[in-house]
Amino acid sequence: MNDQTPVADAPLFNPFSPEFVRNPYPSFQLLRENQPLMKTPLGFWVASRYADVQLILKDKRFGKGFDERMKMRNGDDVFDNPVYANMRTWMLVQDPPDHSRLRGLVAKAFTARRIDALRPQIQKLVDELLDGVEGRNSMDFIHDFAYPLPVNVICDMLGIPPEDRGRFQTGSKISGRLIDPTPVSDDEMRQIQEGFEGQSAYFRELFARRRAEPQDDLTTVLVQAEEAGERLSEAELVGNVILLFGAGHETTVNLLGNGLFALLQNPDEYAKLRANPDLMPGAIEEMLRFDSSVQMTGRTAMEDVEINGVTIPKGEHVINLLGAANRDGAAFDDPESFQADRKDVRPTSFGGGIHFCLGAQLARVEADIAFCSLLERLPGLRLDAADAPDWRPTFTLRGLKSLPISWG
Numbered sequence: 001m002n003d004q005t006p007v008a009d010a011p012l013f014n015p016f017s018p019e020f021v022r023n024p025y026p027s028f029q030l031l032r033e034n035q036p037l038m039k040t041p042l043g044f045w046v047a048s049r050y051a052d053v054q055l056i057l058k059d060k061r062f063g064k065g066f067d068e069r070m071k072m073r074n075g076d077d078v079f080d081n082p083v084y085a086n087m088r089t090w091m092l093v094q095d096p097p098d099h100s101r102l103r104g105l106v107a108k109a110f111t112a113r114r115i116d117a118l119r120p121q122i123q124k125l126v127d128e129l130l131d132g133v134e135g136r137n138s139m140d141f142i143h144d145f146a147y148p149l150p151v152n153v154i155c156d157m158l159g160i161p162p163e164d165r166g167r168f169q170t171g172s173k174i175s176g177r178l179i180d181p182t183p184v185s186d187d188e189m190r191q192i193q194e195g196f197e198g199q200s201a202y203f204r205e206l207f208a209r210r211r212a213e214p215q216d217d218l219t220t221v222l223v224q225a226e227e228a229g230e231r232l233s234e235a236e237l238v239g240n241v242i243l244l245f246g247a248g249h250e251t252t253v254n255l256l257g258n259g260l261f262a263l264l265q266n267p268d269e270y271a272k273l274r275a276n277p278d279l280m281p282g283a284i285e286e287m288l289r290f291d292s293s294v295q296m297t298g299r300t301a302m303e304d305v306e307i308n309g310v311t312i313p314k315g316e317h318v319i320n321l322l323g324a325a326n327r328d329g330a331a332f333d334d335p336e337s338f339q340a341d342r343k344d345v346r347p348t349s350f351g352g353g354i355h356f357c358l359g360a361q362l363a364r365v366e367a368d369i370a371f372c373s374l375l376e377r378l379p380g381l382r383l384d385a386a387d388a389p390d391w392r393p394t395f396t397l398r399g400l401k402s403l404p405i406s407w408g
């Protein structure tokens with residue numbers, strides 16, 4: 001540690017505290033104002049200002065350094081655990097050249113053109129979900145809409161048949177703990193491992209089916225890449241399909257849930273959007289900014305890096321607080337307010353640099369179709385709960401357990 005290293009004396013960043021996880025924004029403000037680049041007593045750094053977060057995500061002197069970080073945190077034998085061994089193959093935690101190779105194989109399925117071509121299929125799923133609540137005047141938005149929509153979209157893309165879709169729910173809900181900054185307990189790890197084993201056995205079987213009978217789906221594309229030679233190992237194939245499957249379950253759900261929650265807490269903004277649906281794409285960026293479904297992402301300094309007079313030594317880890325950067329007054333006017341018609345919103349919610357979210361366009365299109373249809377078909381939407389809805393206990397993936405709403 002060098003002389004100018006600011007070390008927190010009060011825990012401004014305390015992911016162990018349920019209160020902080022429920023509402024991190026007051027701490028984020030204190031961090032930005034007082035300790036924008038802070039070394040925590042836990043040994044890692046925390047960046048909270050928009051400009052610093054952007055810089056760290058885009059600067060090639062920072063990488064993932066996943067293997068070293070995991071060994072430091074969990075011991076040299078960490079990769080004997082099949083869950084961490086699987087995670088190690090995800091493009092999300094890889095550095096170039098492996099990252100570029102893995103991302104290149106999947107990226108073709110996520111181009112703006114390919115995603116736009118999914119619009120009719122996504123609209124059909126949205127219509128079916130709304131048909132399902134027709135004749136009612138209330139629902140749990142998370143359970144009845146926000147969860148099934150992205151899950152069915154990613155399952156369609158991967159070619160997972162409808163009858164197989166219900167079987168992984170528990171496993172994937174707890175697996176979000178793997179990317180939290182707090183250690184996973186033995187009990188959580190047991191559950192994650194169980195879920196992981198089920199998924200991995202299922203996908204291996206699906207790969208065998210696709211080898212025998214190729215289909216027009218992403219799983220077939222990846223299986224064929226593996227068969228074609230050295231470009232993708234069997235372990236990487238399993239790992240990255242599990243990553244995509246998990247990303248489809250855990251992120252867009254919360255864009256829809258957190259977004260609708262923000263909108264309905266601000267009836268004037270809801271009215272603006274009802275009156276002018278053309279505002280929708282910008283309003284979705286504002287939803288992403290205001291209460292991001294992904295709150296942080298880590299990087300490791302691959303060499304000593306100086307930022308604003310503070311040196312982050314080689315090998316040390318930085319947590320980039322995407323949610324804090326999104327409320328930085330230096331980047332956004334009146335950042336604590338939700339404004340459906342805010343102009344030129346550029347949230348950090350999808351990250352930046354080489355790991356910029358591969359599913360960003362997919363998430364945007366799903367949200368666009370979902371919110372346009374919801375606002376049109378369910379007029380007079382309002383929050384239903386007398387008490388504030390409860391947040392899930394994960395920090396990195398921020399979302400509501402349920403969101404009771406009614407209409408009409």
Ligand code: HEM
Binds near residue numbers: 245292
């Ligand atoms: C609102 C929804 C979403 C949010 C907020 C989100 C957020 C993010 C963020 C912040 C990253 C970068 C992590 C880093 O820099 O370390 C990321 C990467 C990634 N996301 Fe998303 N994501 C969303 C939806 C999706 C969806 C629907 C998919 C695919 C089905 C997806 C697939 C991925 C993948 C594969 C990566 C890794 C990319 C790489 O490492 O090159 N995401 N996402």
